[in-house]
Amino acid sequence: MHHARFLLHALPFYSLRVTTLAVVLALSACGGDDDGDDDSNAGNGGEAAYVIPAPPAGLGKVDTAPLPDAPAFVDFAATNQRGDPRYATLDSNAGVRVLGGFLDIWEPRTRLVDAGVTAAGADGFPGIIASDWTGIPGDATDGRVKNQAVHEENIDFVVRTTASRTAEQAKAAYLDDRRGKNYSVTDGLGPLTAAWRTAAQQTTSINDVAPDAATVKYDDTGNNTGVSGAANPAFGDAIAFVQSMGDNASTEPSKRFYKYARPWRWSASVQVVPELEPAKSSSPATDGGYPSGHTAESVRNAIAMAYLVPERFQELVARGVELGESRIIAGMHSPLDVMSGRILGQASATGNIFAASEGTRAVAYAQARQTLMAAVGASTPEAFLAFAHSKDLSEDRFADHDANKAEYRRRLTFSFTQIGDTGKPAVVPKGAEVILETRLPYLNNDQRRVVLKTTALPSGYPILDDAEGFGRMNLFAAADGYGAFNGDVDVTMNASLGGFNALDVWRNDISGAGKLTKSGTGTLAMAGANTYSGGTVIASGSLRADSDKALGTGAVYISAGVLVLNAKEAVQVQGSYTQTSAGTLEAHVGDDEAGQMAVSSDAALAGQLNIAFRPGYTATAGSTITVLRATKVHGKFDGITVKGFKATPIYNADSVQVRLDAAG
Structure with a gap:
């Protein structure tokens, strides 16, 4: 049979279907090589029998991302409290614990959640006596810098940034400071922003820089996230989902544990945006900078919205960390403050999405999708995805994927020098796979965990090597699939x-x-x-x-x-x-x-x-x-x-x- 030029390689069992197809190929696919038609067969006459390769064997195993050998934030999120003696230490408070890498850089006055906190003992735990920390760097009650190089890099970054900021950056930092954080984050929805804000009944009273310096912080009379529950039947479940990200998510316990001053207290060369001078706290003992509360809130809300609108997943998480950097530009926080805010924001979002039932998540997701598709006139998921990316940079400042990717990556570390082991394997927090549930719906939970592992940051950066893996998570990269x-x-x-x-x-x-x-x-x-x-x-x-x-x-x-x-x-x-x-x-x-x-x-x-x-x-x-x-x-x-x-x-x-x- 001169047509049978291909010989089937002795295959390991792959599947009956594939083997059958290979046999078909071997016996019929190459027929006619000797029929003399020069146009269709030049060069093939007289070839030796060819052995069809077996399908690639690969490694014969799958990759995994086992749970870290550490207490899981998702299991202990409720311990993130201040004023409760049961949760006043590094070991007992999940929010404080996840940010513990800072103890390599800075030793607080006391290792207790006690800045401005007094509480009676309970359940055998000793009471809390308020720390004598004054919040003024350099005085007798201050903590101790343990890594001077990192500390100086941290404060110098703010000095350089505030000295070189543009008027446009100053205005954006002012708006991110004063108005509701969730309202700001909705910028990341691009062409869907107006539809979201309308459906959410979301408002703000701050759309420009105040004309004088008599402004105060937190005077936005809008409603930040919008209207939730039965009062908003078309979108209330989606908004309630976003609002739930604030459960057990406070940054106050960590601020009052680490007792690290804001950058403008460390250096007079830090230039706070002039219109924000009235917002500077006059109570330094209860005004710790580590972690940034604005960053934590923007990040956790951005993740919740990205879960509900995965068509804008990357743009939303990018907006969350952008708001974090605006705190540095404003002169209100340092890079380490912002990086720690991101860590806690990611942990809080993970804990709250993980804690929600599958039904709750599904209802919120379906409602957001149905309402927004109707609002923009998209009859199919494909049309909705196309609309979500239908504007260019003149109307959607997050339209450039590669620019977003680079800026997101930069904001994860702010280019700090790696100070630790740079070869530590990445670990993935318990429950973190749920963040990718709607963005990578065709993967299973084990695969999503591996995606997070293979897209994680390298190790060794200051404060980012927490035992659970929140610090090294790169959610933007994870939305682009496997890294390895x-x-x-x-x-x-x-x-x-x-x-x-x-x-x-x-x-x-x-x-x-x-x-x-x-x-x-x-x-x-x-x-x-x-x-x-x-x-x-x-x-x-x-x-x-x-x-x-x-x-x-x-x-x-x-x-x-x-x-x-x-x-x-x-x-x-x-x-x-x-x-x-x-x-x-x-x-x-x-x-x-x-x-x-x-x-x-x-x-x-x-x-x-x-x-x-x-x-x-x-x-x-x-x-x-x-x-x-x-x-x-x-x-x-x-x-x-x-x-x-x-x-x-x-x-x-x-x-x-x-x-x-x-x-x-």
Whole structure:
């Protein structure tokens, strides 16, 4: 049987279906190589039998993110209290404990929640006597700087920032200081902001800088988050969900434990925004700077809103940490204050979302989605996603994904020098996976935990190496999918569920030795410069290569489903390429090798080839398109379609081309 040029490699059991497809490929896909048609078979005559590779084996295991060996904030969030002697220490107060990395930098006057706090003993715990800390750096009651370099870097950062701020930055910092934090965070919704504020019945009385210096802090007469509960039947459950983020979330216990002064008390060179001078507290003993309360609130509210509107997940969490930096620009807080506020904000959001029942979460999410889709006239999840990103930078200052990513990453560490072990493995807090529940709905909880682990910050930064892992979480990166395949990853997407179940884009540069298997009916797009080496298997649905290095450095095997070449340049396959008779290659052809595939090894072909054209590219009858280059091409596609043209394949020894002729 001269057509049987492919020999099936002795396969380990993969699945009956894949094995059957491989046999079909082996026995029928390459037929006709000796039929004498030079246009379709040049260079293939007389080739030796080719052994079809088995599907990539990968690592044969999955990655995990075990629970940290530490008391979980989600289990002890209710201990984050002041004025209760049971929860006055580092060990007994979850909010204080999660920020404990600061004790490497600064030793407070006492290790108790006792700044301005007096409480009687209870349940065998001794009473609290108010600390004699005055809040004035350098006096006899002050604490002790333990890492002078970090402390100086912390205060100097504020000095430099306030000295160089622009008038526009000063105005934004003023607004973020005085008006409701949640109202400010809704900026991150971009084109959805007006719809959210209307549905929430959300108001503010502060829209500009006050004309004189007689202003006071917290005089916003608006309602911050809006109207919740039965008084707002169309959106009240969504607002109640956001408001619940404030449960057990106070920054006061930590402020009164760490007793670290605000930057303008440390240095007279810190320039507070002039209009905020009246907001400076005259009670330094109860006005600790660590952590920033504004930051904690903005971060936890941003996470709650990102859960409800995952179409703007990254923009919302970016707005949350931006508000944190505005506290530095205002001169009111230091970077370490803001970084600790982010940690506590993330912990509080995790604790409160985790504590809510699945039903409560589902109702809030469904209500937000239904109301906002109706408000903007989006009849499908796809239309809603498109509307959420429909404005350019002139109308949506968070429209640039790459700029948001860079700024978010910078604000996580403020470029502090790493002072600790830079090679510590990342850990993931208990319950943190729930934050990604609506953003990555097609993954299971274990997979979401691994996403958080593989996108975490490096270790060693001041205060960020808490035992639970909150300090190193990078939620912006996590919304872009895995950071590494340190085990094999199977992604199953159900397009009928819509939204991200139907189509999602992973933009991270994915490393690791694991394998990716795409299953289900949805489409997963890969847009990073990926180096994972375990190979790629398309079992069903579609995998879209949006970058030239989308497919990593391993073999690519289409047992069924579709591989879409959607990059602006040739997609690289740095191993063998195998397409069975149940597989489809869809090439989006354009200029500069767009829609092409470059295979560094052999390519075994069967199944379907479909060619489409990128916007702006005009194909002409009589032209020839190169679709694939390889070390050696084996077999043929079973069928080729090009809309508007008659397609004639040209099979060369090391490439496949398609000649376009006029249809009909």
